[in-house]
Amino acid sequence: MKSEIISIENLVFAYRSLGFWPGSESRILDDISLSVRQGESFVLLGQNGAGKTTLIRILLGFVRNQGGRCRLFGLPVSDCAVRKRIGYLSEQPVTFPDLDSEAFLRFFGRLAGLEGASLEARIAALLDRTGLAPQANKPQRAFSKGMLQRLNLCRAMLHDPDLVILDEPIIGLDPSGQRLVRDLVLEWKAAGKTIFINTHAVDFARAVGDRIGFLRHGRLVQVIRQEELTMDRPPFQLVIERPSVTLPAEWQAKIDPHWGSEHTVAFCLPDAEAREKCLRWCCEHRMTVIALRSLYDPLEALFS
Numbered sequence: 001m002k003s004e005i006i007s008i009e010n011l012v013f014a015y016r017s018l019g020f021w022p023g024s025e026s027r028i029l030d031d032i033s034l035s036v037r038q039g040e041s042f043v044l045l046g047q048n049g050a051g052k053t054t055l056i057r058i059l060l061g062f063v064r065n066q067g068g069r070c071r072l073f074g075l076p077v078s079d080c081a082v083r084k085r086i087g088y089l090s091e092q093p094v095t096f097p098d099l100d101s102e103a104f105l106r107f108f109g110r111l112a113g114l115e116g117a118s119l120e121a122r123i124a125a126l127l128d129r130t131g132l133a134p135q136a137n138k139p140q141r142a143f144s145k146g147m148l149q150r151l152n153l154c155r156a157m158l159h160d161p162d163l164v165i166l167d168e169p170i171i172g173l174d175p176s177g178q179r180l181v182r183d184l185v186l187e188w189k190a191a192g193k194t195i196f197i198n199t200h201a202v203d204f205a206r207a208v209g210d211r212i213g214f215l216r217h218g219r220l221v222q223v224i225r226q227e228e229l230t231m232d233r234p235p236f237q238l239v240i241e242r243p244s245v246t247l248p249a250e251w252q253a254k255i256d257p258h259w260g261s262e263h264t265v266a267f268c269l270p271d272a273e274a275r276e277k278c279l280r281w282c283c284e285h286r287m288t289v290i291a292l293r294s295l296y297d298p299l300e301a302l303f304s
Helices: 052-059 101-111 116-129 144-155 177-191 202-208 226-230 272-284 298-303
Strands: 004-016 026-036 041-045 067-072 086-089 163-167 194-197 212-214 221-225 236-241 264-269 289-294
Touching: 004 052, 004 194, 004 221, 026 052, 026 194, 026 221, 041 202, 052 067, 052 163, 052 194, 086 144, 101 116, 101 144, 116 144, 144 163, 144 177, 144 202, 163 177, 177 194, 194 202, 202 298, 212 226, 212 298, 221 226, 221 298, 226 298, 236 272, 264 272, 272 289
Parallel strands: 041 194, 041 212, 086 163, 163 194
Antiparallel strands: 004 026, 004 067, 212 221, 236 264, 236 289
């Protein structure tokens, strides 16, 4: 079994009110327990204000929890040996407006103990992979939000960390930027790195997560494995080539008006019995079936 990289047990974080009811407690994180193993990509999904960023701040030792225990690589989060093994991307990019990309990364590389030819090679490789090489000598004040995010991905990976922590990594990015982040995460996972991501982007979570946890009002309400996202649960959608004959009233009533085209028809089928009945009818009338899939999305259901 692979080693446990993140271990959180009964974690509690709360604020005490200083307002109308002084001394009352507002729990931001309430009895959180989870573990993430080496090489796993764990995504923490939740709405804004659910407590996702607070959990990351505790993992990084920026704030202290009031209850429970949190360890990284088997050590307390405050241990300096732990921090050297983490790459962190914050929600708001770190930026030094007057520095160009190379100077920025050289500064952080030296803070991480890198130097010389190995540092320069690492900078060049990361800038090339993120598409920033042509802008390497431009000051950051000329960068867009997406370019700053790419630069900070380079910063987070500069020292080749074992654990990568990303806080809302695709927020504000255009489709090409989102695709880059997704591809990088999958590359890092394939290389054996452990990844912990906070996001409220369901499609991104689905694309990169081995397991996806859902945080609601400070409580971890469910953890879903990747294979559970494709479960055979109703309702179902059946897509066929548009028939030349008139459809019976029974099937016309089940046509999905939001799908289909000039050449196709899509049915929305409420249960397995209707699915099997429709498939039999298609076979009997020699209809061409293009697709059959479940419309149930456990992640979307958690947000509802």
